[in-house]
Amino acid sequence: MNNLVPKTEWIKTWSDQGVGWIQLSHENKLNPLSAGFILAIKDAAINFDYDQSIGCIIIIGSEKAFAAGADLKEMVKLNYASVSQSRYIENGWLDIPKIQTPIIAAVKGYALGGGCELAMMCDFIIAREDAKFGQPEINIGAIPGAGGTQRLTRSIGKSKAMFAVLTGDMMSAEEAEKNGLVAKVFKNDKFDVSLNEIALKIANQSKPLAKLAKQAVNVAFETTLEEGIRSERALFYSTFALEDHIEGMESFSEKRKPVWKNK
Ligand code: CO8
Numbered sequence: 146m147n148n149l150v151p152k153t154e155w156i157k158t159w160s161d162q163g164v165g166w167i168q169l170s171h172e173n174k175l176n177p178l179s180a181g182f183i184l185a186i187k188d189a190a191i192n193f194d195y196d197q198s199i200g201c202i203i204i205i206g207s208e209k210a211f212a213a214g215a216d217l218k219e220m221v222k223l224n225y226a227s228v229s230q231s232r233y234i235e236n237g238w239l240d241i242p243k244i245q246t247p248i249i250a251a252v253k254g255y256a257l258g259g260g261c262e263l264a265m266m267c268d269f270i271i272a273r274e275d276a277k278f279g280q281p282e283i284n285i286g287a288i289p290g291a292g293g294t295q296r297l298t299r300s301i302g303k304s305k306a307m308f309a310v311l312t313g314d315m316m317s318a319e320e321a322e323k324n325g326l327v328a329k330v331f332k333n334d335k336f337d338v339s340l341n342e343i344a345l346k347i348a349n350q351s352k353p354l355a356k357l358a359k360q361a362v363n364v365a366f367e368t369t370l371e372e373g374i375r376s377e378r379a380l381f382y383s384t385f386a387l388e389d390h391i392e393g394m395e396s397f398s399e400k401r402k403p404v405w406k407n408k
Contacts, residue, residue, distance in 0.1 A: 149236060151185035158189050163200045163348035164341070165193030165246075174207040177216035178259045183237035186263070194244045197407070200348030200355060202244065203340065204267060205251040206260075211276070214258025217285065234291050241266045242363075245356045247347050251340050252276040252327075257315070262291035265300060268359060269328040271343065272318040273336040278326060279315035299366060300326050351389035351405040 155176075157168040167189045169176040176182075186204065193199045206212055223233065241248075241263070250256075250264035253273040261278050264270050272278075280293045288294065289310060298306040301324040309316060321327040331339045347355060357380050364376045384390045388408040396403035 149181050149184055149231075151188050152179065152181040153185045153188070155182050156185045156189050158193075160193070160196070160199060162345060163198060164344040165196065165199040165202045167193070167202065167204045169204070169206045169212060171207075174209040175213035175255065176206050176210050176260065177218070178212050178214065178263065179216035179219045180231070180233060180236060182216070183259075183263075187237040187240045190241060190244050190248065194246045197352075199246060200350065200352050201344045202246050202248040203251050203344055204248065204263070205340075206253060206256075208253055210255040210257075210260065211250065211252040211264055212257075212260030213255045214260050214281070215290075220287075238266075238291050245359070246352075247355055247359055249340070249344060249347075252278070252318075253336070255315075258282050258289065258293070259291050262289060262293045262296065265292065265296040265326075268362075270321075270326065271336075271340050272321060272327045272330045274318050274330055274332050276318040276321070276327070276330070277315040278318075278321045279313065280310050281313035281315070283311065284313040297326070300324075349405075351387070351393070351403075352407045353387055354384060354389055354393075354405075357384060 155169065155171045157170050159166050167186060169186065171177060171182065190202060190204070193202045248267045250267035250270045252264055252270055254275060255277050256264045257277070257279045258281060261280055280289045280297060282288050282290070294306070294310060297309060305324055308314070316324070316326070318327060318330045322330045329339070361377045361380045364373045368376070388406045392403050392405065
């Protein structure tokens with residue numbers, strides 16, 4: 146029986162113009178990810194995912210860190226029996242990649258270990274120039290456990306992922322962008338405005354089309370090219386069933402901006 150309590154006191158949520166914000170606000174500004182904290186993050190993301198007014202979700206940390214990894218003060222007390230019986234990295238973690246609404250990780254400062262893994266579970270990462278990414282688990286007697294060896298490898302390739310996992314070294318925002326881990330890096334004074342502009346752009350797309358597009362891209366992580374192309378084609382055909390498909394076609398012919406019905 147799982148009796149974990151979500152740590153909602155460490156989460157701030159608000160919505161603005163169709164963007165759902167989830168701010169990680171642990172009193173330790175490094176946002177150490179305990180099991181209860183992850184449950185609260187997952188609950189907040191699911192609430193926005195079911196909210197019809199939300200077209201884009203942002204997970205953002207503090208000025209100092211997105212999250213500096215698993216809560217090591219919690220982890221130090223765990224043993225093999227307790228992690229496996231409590232399903233330590235299943236509760237909450239496995240639900241975040243299932244969110245249908247586009248979700249952005251906004252990284253300022255550290256995104257290490259579980260923090261880097263949480264960021265990689267989002268659809269893409271926007272980083273401030275001071276961001277630092279890494280999988281340092283090897284330095285504290287573990288290895289990545291929430292997808293780091295898999296998502297980082299798919300994201301930046303075997304050689305660079307192996308280097309990061311075996312050395313535990315951190316990657317700068319610039320390096321992470323060059324390697325393809327990060328979609329965009331912005332300077333300190335441009336970060337908030339640029340993040341908001343990107344999120345608004347996505348939130349103002351047709352919501353069902355954005356979800357189908359996200360689903361199609363994510364299939365590339367799960368399957369062969371042939372299967373992925375088949376899936377993309379089926380999803381593409383399904384866009385023709387949407388009123389927003391007709392609106393998109395008509396607005397193009399009529400040289401005007403589409404007015405999405407989200408149907
Ligand atoms: N967990 C708990 N407390 C932490 C963590 C953490 N991950 N990181 C830092 N803290 C605490 C420190 O203990 C310190 O507490 P106190 O003031 O009580 O001594 C406080 O935060 C400030 O830390 P520092 O003084 O070290 O701050 P610095 O600015 O000097 O350094 C660093 C910041 C570089 C982030 C440094 O704190 C650090 O290296 N932290 C550990 C990073 C790390 O190893 N992360 C990987 C953890 S393992 C992991 O993530 C496994 C993932 C598996 C899935 C997750 C399941 C939940």
